[in-house]
Amino acid sequence: MNTPDLTAYLNGRFAPLGDLSVPVLDRGFLFGDGVYEMIPVYSRKPFRLDPHLERLAASLAAIRIANPHTQAEWRRIIETLVRHQPFDDQSIYLQVTRGVAYPRNHAFPAEATPTVFLLADPLRTPLPAQVVSGIAAVTQADVRWLRCDIKAISLLANVLARQGAVDAGVAETVLLRDGLLIEGSASNIFVVRDGMLLAPPPSHLMLTGITYDLVLELAARHGMPHQVREITEAELRSADEIWLTSSSKEVLAIVTLDGTPVGNGAPGPIYKAMYQHYQAFKTEVMRTGKDIQ
Numbered sequence: 295m296n297t298p299d300l301t302a303y304l305n306g307r308f309a310p311l312g313d314l315s316v317p318v319l320d321r322g323f324l325f326g327d328g329v330y331e332m333i334p335v336y337s338r339k340p341f342r343l344d345p346h347l348e349r350l351a352a353s354l355a356a357i358r359i360a361n362p363h364t365q366a367e368w369r370r371i372i373e374t375l376v377r378h379q380p381f382d383d384q385s386i387y388l389q390v391t392r393g394v395a396y397p398r399n400h401a402f403p404a405e406a407t408p409t410v411f412l413l414a415d416p417l418r419t420p421l422p423a424q425v426v427s428g429i430a431a432v433t434q435a436d437v438r439w440l441r442c443d444i445k446a447i448s449l450l451a452n453v454l455a456r457q458g459a460v461d462a463g464v465a466e467t468v469l470l471r472d473g474l475l476i477e478g479s480a481s482n483i484f485v486v487r488d489g490m491l492l493a494p495p496p497s498h499l500m501l502t503g504i505t506y507d508l509v510l511e512l513a514a515r516h517g518m519p520h521q522v523r524e525i526t527e528a529e530l531r532s533a534d535e536i537w538l539t540s541s542s543k544e545v546l547a548i549v550t551l552d553g554t555p556v557g558n559g560a561p562g563p564i565y566k567a568m569y570q571h572y573q574a575f576k577t578e579v580m581r582t583g584k585d586i587q
């Protein structure tokens with residue numbers, strides 16, 4: 295594999311990605327024992343950094359890793375990493391593991407220093423064709439654990455769910471648990487029915503996206519009728535519109551679910567309105583850094 299020529303960060307050091315490595319005894323490697331964030335950066339301005347850092351702090355607390363940095367330190371590391379890249383729109387991957395320990399033992403080691411890794415990639419937003427025509431998705435039973443609110447690096451079930459989409463030749467897998475819509479393999483899912491935007495309620499069964507919060511905020515700001523409530527599988531399958539949201543995918547319309555057209559099989563009017571609101575917010579607020587968060 296060719297390592298891309300990017301400056302990354304590992305445990306206090308900025309260096310070319312290809313020069314960085316982690317010991318094989320790192321618990322992230324052995325146990326998937328760690329958490330992560332993905333933070334989009336527009337025109338060199340990290341998007342909603344505080345909520346991302348708060349979610350990181352919550353994930354760390356949930357798995358009982360002491361946060362290795364203060365908010366101010368995280369901010370400084372991220373701003374320095376952003377400055378190091380030759381491109382303006384970035385996607386920051388940030389990972390903290392419990393660190394390196396021997397012997398291998400599931401229980402926490404008596405002493406370990408968390409491993410902190412950050413990488414800034416060029417931000418890859420959806421292709422124009424995906425925005426215009428929408429994407430296809432399939433459904434699967436959600437077989438993940440009961441703490442999907444933790445942004446954990448142990449992502450095997452998400453990996454298998456996303457591969458299920460790739461195997462089916464579609465873009466995303468929508469997860470259902472006990473007859474209810476939960477989220478996508480790496481996205482949140484919204485539904486429109488009879489002009490009402492519906493979002494599943496945050497719980498320990500899903501990751502509440504920073505984009506999910508923004509979409510609800512934009513709906514409120516622009517007077518779009520919306521409700522946060524449980525959505526049944528039957529409601530999902532008879533929805534007028536289905537959308538997915540994430541930091542990199544922004545807002546995308548799902549126009550086919552398990553091979554069946556959603557609504558009339560094209561991105562719907564409420565999606566188009568939200569897409570415009572999102573793009574306007576990106577240009578006017580995210581890129582200028584005017585966001586209050």
Ligand code: PDD
Nearest residue numbers: 332479480481482501503504505540541
């Ligand atoms: N994932 N739910 C899951 C399971 C996710 O993995 C993600 C994002 C989201 C949306 O969160 P946000 O809006 O904050 O990006 C919801 C990122 C992009 C990833 O795994 O790379």
